[in-house]
Amino acid sequence: MSGLPSALTRRAILAQAWPIILGQTTVPLVGLVDTAVIGRTGDAAALAGVALGSTIINFVFWTFGFLRMGMTSMTAQAHGSRDDAEVEAMLLRGLALGFALGLLLLAAQVVLVPLAFALLAGGEKLDAAAHGYVTARFLGAPAALAVYAINGWLLGLGRTRAALALQIVMNLVNAALDIAFVWHFGFGARGVGLGTACAEWTALAAGLFIATRETGGLLVLRGLRSRALFAGQALKRLFAVNADIMVRTVALLLLFAWFTNAGARLGATALAANQVLMQFVSVSAFVLDGFAFTAEARIGSAIGAGSAEAMRRAMRLAAEFCVASGIAFAALFMLAGEPLVGLLTTNADVRTVAGSMLPFAAIIPAIGAPAWLLDGVFIGVTRTRALRNAAIAATALYIATDLALRGQGETGVWIALCLAYIYRALALGMHLPALLRTVESRQ
Template sequence: MLGQASIPFVGLVDTVAIGRTGNAAALAGVALGATVTSLIFWTFGFLRMGITGMTAQADGAGKSGEVEALLVRGLVVGGAIGVALLVLLWPLRELAFALFAGGAETTAGARAYVTMRFFGAPAALAVFAVTGWLFGLGRTRAALVLQLVMNAANAAFDVAFVFGFGMGAAGVGLGTALAEWVALSTGLAIVTQIAGAGPLALARKAGSGVLWARSAIAHLFAVNLDLMVRTIALLLLFAWLANAGARIGAVALAAQHVLMQFVNVAAFVLDAFAFTAEARVGAAVGAKSRPRFLRAVRLTSEFSLASAVLLSLASWAAGDLTIALITTDPEVRTAAKHFLPYAALVPLIGLPSWMLDGIFIGATRGKALRNAAIAATTLYIVVDLLLRPLGAQGVWLALWAAYAFRAAGLALQLPALVSGLSAEPSVEGAAKGG
């Protein structure tokens, strides 16, 4: 939970750094730029999710060689995709801003932010693989250290570039990009300590025949292609959400971005249980044990529900003070405070979808995740269009509906997942303490 709670602080620090300047247009620019960057970077979020599930399953089945090979594959694929994104910066950026609404000043800030963020693309995507591998092994303490280092670096760079050099939105983007390179260096040191050797040594140990075996690569891309489609669908959903705020105006978009920091903190904290479910469910599926699977689901869901209640109450109680700390613009503060109750209820509404995501990712049921995400995004857009006359209130109600659609789509497929597991734990699973 501590590790997950620290993840959204990268975005929160970015928001506070620019929000304390009192410039609503600059804050809206960072909001729009962060949406564009997330849309592009997290298209490849399968490097985190797919590696987690496959690592957990390989570990649950006692295949230590495959566990090491998955780390190397993830780093190579992530780094290569990141380099490709950096090369394609100009066309990707121009296409994104041709699709997103926003005033001239907002778009200018967003463009500067995106340009700088892309210099961290290779590191960001490689860190996805490192984080997924750590979660798959249940090494949450190591993941916490990695994230805390990135947060500290990001905060220091943001303060230096925004307040020291007056770089505005571009400084926020550059600070985050540099922090991602610091995080990658830290991550490589951590996995070297855990594995007993660095990625290059692990690659030599496995040999190219094992590392790039056709069956292993086919499985990697079969799982990850579905996760990629699923991620794109969900990113389009949140891009549509950001665009909905931009249509209403810079103040509305800035206020929405401030409140989304509450949502992000809650989502990442509760994802701690979902990620635990990924590792435990993956190990249970690897051992083909229904009892281990059901126990993992029950325990993580119970703790997650209790935490969701506490997070909603905390958001409600400390919301006004937090909004005042994030931004100094009076109009943005007023708008954010008005819609705070909608953000405060998201932990309870979003909880089922986040937990079911973790369960299906751990089981590497990519098709189920893909289909649920596509259906949820499609239905969300329909609801958003129907609720447009309600303005900003309609935007938040449509977001609530999106979480409900995601949960329903996965819940319908849960019985089939359970029925595919053995009612008795395997001998190997029992030996691992299932």
């Protein structure tokens, strides 16, 4: 196992963050390639089916995003304490948990898929196309969830370039297989789903190769011989941390689903305008998440090493980059937002509504930076109960705010969303002083 992360400097933080940022920006490429490949066939029903199916898959799969987040923090802590055996055991536990949950999803699709289409019915032809896509994507569930664990493990070790390589492998295989299955074999929407599922299995193979190289080989054999792999306390902590993060993730998914529904309530034009503006929020979130993920790993390593000073420095340096990036994005969107909206849609009504709401979307990177950063801090320290409670509180306050502002139309919808980020930051910020005192008392 390689040594501890490099010294805490701005250059080191940036060096660790940029592969994450680049990897994050490639995430939408999977959906973009899926859309482009099926879109070029001219089959509108297939294209709409992929869009509907992607919504279902993203919600179901990302519910298990705790496999990435929990792995990052706990791996970083073990690495910081120089416990190489626990680092290896963490990977094997994460892989086992991710693969098992993926198998459960694969079996449960007989219930989940009909339920999803009952809630999101789009017509017989559209549902048929979406059904083919969704059932094909479920074939990749065990691999997809296991890759979440590998990614979290690599990020916890600070191996961000390896995590980037893993993402690139999946994207390239996905693009190649989409083209083969759709354009050559004519599988339609199901072919897009099969291409992505096969890419996820390829990514799992690549991830296992990378992990084996990182650990010096014979990882599984050493892990199976190690009593630490099935240590009761370690397994209890793994499930407790992941359960909290899962609840937190579901709460935030509900928040954004409510936002989407709020736009739909105002009509197709408002919904389309919100979708356009949320692309700005998503792009900025990908970049800021790079610094938040780096904070998770650095802070987790500092906790493992028992250094409150290193934790404080990691927080401060990550905060500098996170806040500065948030302000820069806000300024960029304020200045160039309208031309960017024009690139994303040609519909005059949608452009008008999006332009009027642009200031709200533009300031989200600036006001959301503290929330994103604090997520990384609390995940890094594995104070996941506070993270869970903050997400629940923020979502409840957001829904109450949206209901109170319904008379304000689209403006009320965006004010409520902006306040949601403030609610998240405040809810976590309330726990921060106690967190710092606890860490310092351990020295």
